[in-house]
Amino acid sequence: MCSIVIILIIGILVSLQSLTQAENCSFFSEESLKFPKDFSFGVSTSAYQIEGAWNADNKGPSIWDVFTHNHQDKIKDESNGDIALDSYNNFDLDLKALKHLNVDFYRFSIAWTRIYPNGDISSRNQKGIDYYNNMIDKILANGIKPVITMYHWDLPYEIQKFGGFTNSLIVEQFLTYAEELFENFGDRVKTWITFNEPNQICKLGYGIGVFPPAINLPGVGDYLCYFNLLKAHGATYRLYQSKFFEKQGGKVGITLDTIFGFSKTNNNADVDRIMQYSLGLLAHPIYSKSGGFPKIMVEDIQKNSLQEGRRKSRLPIFDEFWRTTVQGSADFLGLNYYTSRFVRRAEKPCFESPSMDRDADIETSVEPEWLMGKSEWLYSVPEGLEGLLKYIRDEYNNVEVMITENGWSDDGELEDDNRVRYFKNHIQAVMNAVNEGCNVTSYSAWTLVDNFEWLKGYTEKFGLYSVDLTSEKKERIPKNSALFYKNVIETRTIPCDS
């Protein structure tokens, strides 16, 4: 009798776990709704999007400087990051907002062209190093941990002249830059992210060619880029382990972005296909037991390449040295999650050949009831985040996941209720995943202040704080979402719906 009652109670508790926070608030004690004590919250930015001062203190040009200057028409409002939020000269304004939010950590990126203006060690720039040293000291003095992204899309223009990520020289060039960062900042910085969103770097930069360096080589340039970028990442991890880890004791990882795929017909093969093409091509080489690109991609691309009359696959293959260098080369998986899609295998080939899309051969769709942000690609699908975290748990041996970005775009209103709802639902999805045994240790919101949103200029706003760029003071004004997030951080709970 007693055991039947216990089983019944357990059953009720388990089904309550799957209710939303709003629904289960009244059932659980406050304690059980809290994030674990060591779970940390932060906020993310990137250098080009906020710093401005594009040529100050010897900084060299990056591919984004050159692209925005030469192709104004490609940026929606014909703007650029020359001045942006002027964070380079006004870091204290950002710091004030960070303190107001009470974040545990601040994830920001370093502009390679401030450290090495032409990308190479021969141009080493002490002023750039001093700038970030000072910033790191200030962050730490305020009780906030710095999390550094080494590369957030602003490749030194001079390195692009060598072919950028399509030339394997990038491995050595990145490694030298990374070593400079570890040497100068590693005594205080304990979390390192090598690359932010290789999918965008490679697919948009060297495949479709809509992002700088605007190389249009679909199905060829993008794969070369992935290959070299993974090698640069792996080599950097090995360098840290052999030369810095013992003294500095930090962690090194990479930030990947992906949608989660749902199938209307419960077709697991379609879901697996999209997941391998959007996450697996980076995660499998690093986090799987066997390493190398996912089998499905190796086979598809080999087959398609031969059909196109080539002698070998457009997808480069890791030799044994590189396969083992890259395999296991991360202490955590940084995850940028924004949105999801329904997916299904294309009925007839509907993408240009060759291209990654043609190789993947997947059509995507959205649900009419999914709320859309200002960005045309952004729909709010919190269940996608929960599904994705479980997928990573099962596929990659429950590797530690740090959510390095998650955010919502609008026109910039201070009463940003849709952003509040987006954050609330997504943070809830994270909590659900944690309760389901997913090894998620942190969450970072994108982004601190409205900033330069790449091809969309300043027309799509993702910030928790707003700023009047024409004002002299450039004060950071909290939106409702900042107040909401501050409350989550301070209470470690998600507020119940009233």
Ligand code: NOJ
């Ligand atoms: C991810 C990128 O890392 C970031 O730079 C960008 O602003 C956001 N997505 C929103 O598009």
